[in-house]
Amino acid sequence: MTRRRVVIVTYAGCQALDVTGPVEVLDTANRLLGDPESGYQIEFVSPAAPLVRTCSGVVIAAEPLDAGQGPIDTLLVPGGWSLHDTLEDRDLVSWIGRAAGRSRRVTSVCGGSFLLAEAGLLGGRRATTHWAYTEDLARRYPDVTVESDSIFVWDGHYVTSAGVSTGIDMTLALVEEDHGAAFTLELARFLVLFFRRHGGESQVSSILDAQLADSSPIRGAQEWIIDNLDRPVSVSQIAAHANMSARNFARVFRREVGMTPGQYVERMRIAHARKLLETTDLPIRQVARRCGFHAPETFFRRFGRALEITPSEYRHRFQSISGSGLLPEPTPAR
Known part of the structure; x- marks a missing residue:
């Protein structure tokens, strides 16, 4: 098996985590x-x-654009x-357009989708970016179908991801395509990720939503x-x-949480269901009841x-497989 060549385009003022998040996953x-022959050449x-x-001031050592010639697995x-x-x-924009033609996969993190769109690569395609800039992306490139609430598309x-940390989720999905779900779950566990998120999940975290209230009565109600x-x-x-x-x-x-009490209750129930599906072997109907969905069809x-x-499907893809013995002990990188 040939090592997969991953070429990361950097430029002055790029976001460090957009680069280092995917790099650490790989x-x-x-x-x-x-x-070494089955991994990634970064x-x-x-x-x-x-x-x-x-x-942020982090300095990255890079080669000139000309060094990125030849076939690329992932741009x-x-x-x-x-x-x-x-x-x-x-x-730079023209180079990205040409390099995309030599790449098996073309990916972006956060505002990188603007550069892909500027290079004419996203016309007629679905894409996303950081939630704060989805309207700008749609307005500037009307031929792009912008999915404003997905963490990656x-x-x-072509794979475009939303803001900053979602580059990690996207890269895990790339690794899953290359090496399978079982390996990727162990990788996510090794990276100490609380959840593996799939592309269709909201950019707005229901876990963070639980921490938004300022006043103690509302915080107490959330608890x-x-x-x-x-x-x-x-509600009463x-x-x-x-x-x-x-x-x-x-x-x-x-006003304080940004959604109605009913919407909040449902988000917390779905978040709890995800946790139970990932960490237990409870029958799905029992998971539904424990999360307040007493009609399984509603759940x-x-x-x-x-x-x-x-x-x-969620349980199949995301449930922990601790103790499976599927992977060797980590070895030093070569």
Whole structure:
């Protein structure tokens, strides 16, 4: 098996984590695989070679763009705070367009999708970017179908991911295509990832949503909801726990949390269901009941609407396989 050549385009002001997140996934994969011929050959190229200063001051050593000639397995383009100026670099944009033609896969993180679109690579395709810039992407490139709430979008051999850390999720999906789900689950566990996220998941974290409230009555109501996910709960019940009228509670809750109490309850139930599917062997109907879905059909419908995957498929893809013995002990990279 030939090593997969990964060429990462860097430029002055690019986002360090857009680069280092995917790199750490690939480097760790190399170490776990233990076979240099089955892993990834990572190369950095840049118009700012030999030393590229990212927007946070991290410096990356890179080769000139000309070093990126020849067949490429995966081309990766990051975003960055300097993206507006970078889009004006016609030489870089043209190079990306040409390199894409030599690549088996073309990928981007965050604002890197703007560079792919500027190079004419995303016309007629689905794509995403950081949630703060999806409207700008759609307005600037109307021939691109922008999926504003996906963490990464796979269209043909083009894969675009949302903001910053989602480059890790996208790269795990690339590794899964190359080495299978079992290896990738062990890789995610080795990277100490709390969840493996698939592309259709929302860019807005339901776990972070649980931490948004500023006032103690609303925080207390959120904690009560999480402690009672297995029970039918109404807005009036939650409001009573917060010592507020139902109408005032709903208004304040939406203002502080950014969604209605009902929407919040459902998000927490889906998040809890994901955890149970990943960490237990409970029958799916029992998972549904523990998460407050006493009609399994409702659970299947709501879970599928939220994650675009069935509970059974989710468990198959994401459940921990601790102790499977599928992988060798990590060995030093070569």
